[in-house]
Amino acid sequence: MKIKLKRIYETFSPTDGYRVLVDRLWPRGISKENAHIEEWNKELAPSNELRKWFHHDPKLWKVFSEKYETELKEKGSGKEFLDRNKKQNLITLVYAAKDELHCHPLILKKYLENLILNDKIS
Numbered sequence: 001m002k003i004k005l006k007r008i009y010e011t012f013s014p015t016d017g018y019r020v021l022v023d024r025l026w027p028r029g030i031s032k033e034n035a036h037i038e039e040w041n042k043e044l045a046p047s048n049e050l051r052k053w054f055h056h057d058p059k060l061w062k063v064f065s066e067k068y069e070t071e072l073k074e075k076g077s078g079k080e081f082l083d084r085n086k087k088q089n090l091i092t093l094v095y096a097a098k099d100e101l102h103c104h105p106l107i108l109k110k111y112l113e114n115l116i117l118n119d120k121i122s
Helices: 048-054 058-075 079-082 103-117
Strands: 004-007 018-021 090-095
Touching: 004 103, 048 058, 058 079, 058 103, 079 103, 090 103
Parallel strands: 004 090, 018 090
Antiparallel strands: none
């Protein structure tokens, strides 16, 4: 299984594979028809409290990354997501953040890839 990232505002492509919106809030200006997503998984997104605390402040990136990874481990939603989608060849994590260097899907992708690599999915 391969995982890639893509902003929801980029052009949809059939080669994106299984598209999953991983934001807690629906992206502005995008209709559900134009989103071309198979799943909206809010459980993979940071909690509302963590999202509001971070507020996309690059100065908080390191601490945010650690807190978000801890949330992912505690919730177990990453393993559940991978177990449910283990037959997918390609999963594209779709998100709305403008700052592509300081956004939670970067952390999520790495976390999911580590689960796959360490065979923690059944």
